[in-house]
Amino acid sequence: MIEVKDLHKSFGENHILKGITTTFEAGKTNLIIGQSGSGKTVFLKCLLGLFDYEQGSISYDGNIFAQLSESEKRNMRADIGMVFQGSALFDSMTIAENVMFPLRMFTNLSKSEMQDRVDFVLNRVNLSDAHNKMPSEASGGMQKRVAIARAIVNKPKYLFCDEPNSGLDPRTAIVIDNLIKEITEEYNITTVINSHDMNSVMEIGEKIVFLQLGLKEWEGTRHDIFKTDNEAVTNFVYSSNLFKKVRKMYLTE
Amino acid sequence: MQYLYNFGAYFLMVIKMFRKPTKWSVMKKLILKDIDDLIIGSIGIVSFIAFFVGGVITIQTALNIDSPLIPKSLVGFATRQSIVLEFAPTFISIIMAGKVGSFITSSIGTMRVTEQIDALETMGINSLNYLVFPKVIALTLYPFVISIAMFLGIFGGLTACILGGYATSEDFITGVQLDFIPFHIIYAFLKTFVFAFILATVPSFYGYYMKGGALEVGQASTSSFVWTSVAIILLNYILTQLLLS
Numbered sequence: 172m173i174e175v176k177d178l179h180k181s182f183g184e185n186h187i188l189k190g191i192t193t194t195f196e197a198g199k200t201n202l203i204i205g206q207s208g209s210g211k212t213v214f215l216k217c218l219l220g221l222f223d224y225e226q227g228s229i230s231y232d233g234n235i236f237a238q239l240s241e242s243e244k245r246n247m248r249a250d251i252g253m254v255f256q257g258s259a260l261f262d263s264m265t266i267a268e269n270v271m272f273p274l275r276m277f278t279n280l281s282k283s284e285m286q287d288r289v290d291f292v293l294n295r296v297n298l299s300d301a302h303n304k305m306p307s308e309a310s311g312g313m314q315k316r317v318a319i320a321r322a323i324v325n326k327p328k329y330l331f332c333d334e335p336n337s338g339l340d341p342r343t344a345i346v347i348d349n350l351i352k353e354i355t356e357e358y359n360i361t362t363v364i365n366s367h368d369m370n371s372v373m374e375i376g377e378k379i380v381f382l383q384l385g386l387k388e389w390e391g392t393r394h395d396i397f398k399t400d401n402e403a404v405t406n407f408v409y410s411s412n413l414f415k416k417v418r419k420m421y422l423t424e
Numbered sequence: 425m426q427y428l429y430n431f432g433a434y435f436l437m438v439i440k441m442f443r444k445p446t447k448w449s450v451m452k453k454l455i456l457k458d459i460d461d462l463i464i465g466s467i468g469i470v471s472f473i474a475f476f477v478g479g480v481i482t483i484q485t486a487l488n489i490d491s492p493l494i495p496k497s498l499v500g501f502a503t504r505q506s507i508v509l510e511f512a513p514t515f516i517s518i519i520m521a522g523k524v525g526s527f528i529t530s531s532i533g534t535m536r537v538t539e540q541i542d543a544l545e546t547m548g549i550n551s552l553n554y555l556v557f558p559k560v561i562a563l564t565l566y567p568f569v570i571s572i573a574m575f576l577g578i579f580g581g582l583t584a585c586i587l588g589g590y591a592t593s594e595d596f597i598t599g600v601q602l603d604f605i606p607f608h609i610i611y612a613f614l615k616t617f618v619f620a621f622i623l624a625t626v627p628s629f630y631g632y633y634m635k636g637g638a639l640e641v642g643q644a645s646t647s648s649f650v651w652t653s654v655a656i657i658l659l660n661y662i663l664t665q666l667l668l669s
Contacts, residue, residue: 219546245444248548259539263457273547275450331546 172197173218173329173361178227180213187213189385190227197328198359200352200375202366205382206407214382215333215365219253220244231329249277252322252360254332254351258314260306266317267293267302273325292320296350312343316350323354330355332364336371344368348375369414372396381407397421434629441557441625444550451558458562462524462624466569469523470516474507474573477515478580481506486590496591500599503581505608512573513612514660517619520566521652525627528559529648532631533641541632552632559624566620567613574612611667618663619656626652 173195180188187210195201203211216222218229220236228235231247239247260269267289274285293299296316306314315335322330332351336344348368352375355362364371372379376393381404389401396408397418409415445451485502532555535541544551578600585596630648634640 221542221545241444245548248546251546251548253543253546255539255543257538259543261540261543262534262538276447276547276549 172232173363174228174230175218176228176230178214178217178224178229180210180217180222180224187385188217188224191382191385191387192227193380193387193390195361195363196378197361198356199362199377200355201361201363201378201380202372202376203363203380203382204366204372204407205388207367209382210385211365211382212333215331215363218363219251219331220248249273249325250328252325252327252330254315254318254322254330254335256333256335256337258306258311258318260314260317260321262306264306265302266298266304266306266309269306269317270320270324273321277325288324289320292324293317295323295354296320311338312340312347315339315343315347319347319350319354323358323360326358327360330360330362332362332366334365334367336366336368341370344370345374351375369408369411372408373417430629433633434626437552437556437629437632438625440550441552441560444553446549446554446557450554454554454558455561458558459565461527462559462562463565463569466520466523467572470519470569470573471576473519474512474516474576475580475583477511478503478507478577479584481511481577482581482584482590482596483588486585486588495599496595497599497602499585499591500581500596501602502599503596504578504600504604507577507581508574508608508612511577512570513615513619514656516570516573517616517623517656518653520569520619520623521627521649521656524563524623525648525652526645528624528627529631529634529645530641532556532628533634533644536632536634537637537641552628555632556625556628559628560621563620563624564617566623567616570612570616611663614667615660615663618659622652622655622659626655 175191175193178188178191179186191214203214205211213222217224223237228237230236231250234243234247236244236247260266261272264272270289270292271285274280274288278285280288289302290299293302296319298313298316298320301309301313301317306317309317319335330351335347335351339347348371351362351364354360366372373393376396379391379393379396380387381389381401383403389399389404391399396404399405409418446454482499482503486499489498532541535555541551541555544554582593582596585591586593627648630644630651634644
């Protein structure tokens, strides 16, 4: 579980996060949503430890990240998997080498053990025949699946995804969403997804945190989001006629 | 003020580069890859330039000796001094700032743009140690490239001298051996080691700290070439003053 308390982050005089408090539970897909510029990416980078923050705390299963020693932080990072918006695969490595990378860096497994683990996770994301391809030879959906495989290969406790569906067709986006949800439940991972995609919100959002202008405006489940009368949330989530109709149908049912 | 900020940021980068070392089994492969990219990959162009510039130095020197009182061996002597003291260590380093420097800046800059550096940091890897340190180690072999440039520069001079009929090969070789001061070789290689460090770290700095997209990668490569060249020229002056005066 990840607990965030009164998190503040500024860039110069630009106050981006203005006191966010929330929790992300293990075994659940937690979504951070909000308009562009609401502070989602900054929040995610603070959770990842890529940005320092001025005030507040972030604790991972009771361990406050900022208070850990350098070696403890390093061990902690081995428990974190991240799927970047653009996949961030290493261009100079094959798909199998990309997936093997965290094992080479953080474990003392033998080459055959590493190979077995890579085979297992690539099979898990339905890429069992892509070992020797270069990332440039893979489609956007394949690259995202490789990024997910790389993120989970070292059995992380926490999985972060920055807009995992961006740039994907609707069918592939659903495949990626379902894959993340399945993996989260299968390995009891605390998953935090930064998303703009309303399909993801409706399909896999077991906990949704809505940010607006650096503040937590609302939080709840995907069922709560249909019932909420929070104007900021409804304006954002139901901005299209299609979703307005979906909401209407849900409420009449 | 920005120059001062960059200067400080550069030194902090160099310090951070030595912290939290990457696993040796991984680092070993990175170093070998960088030796291939930066050293082996540069030998061809360096050899080509050194051979022909050595020839040009010889022709220019020979054509400017009018007096019959000046011995023909001076052509070989002037060629050796020009190549060993300045052309090989400094001029080749400026060329390498363009070739190797642009490669380093654009490859690290692209990794920054495509979030590959963020991916390394998220995994708890010291990305500066992972990306820059192997380049510094690989470029400790840079004096080997400069040795080749020295040899081929002088050989190019000899070839041009014979082909142009400016002096006999005996005169040229006598000139090459004339008043040889071993410290000049030490001076040249000391400079080379310093330039190698600059060649690895300044372009890395511009790639690592770049912001923006593909266009900015190109701009960072240009800035990297300019500032690597400036650093080499200034350090060349300082080291020459310290070591030879």
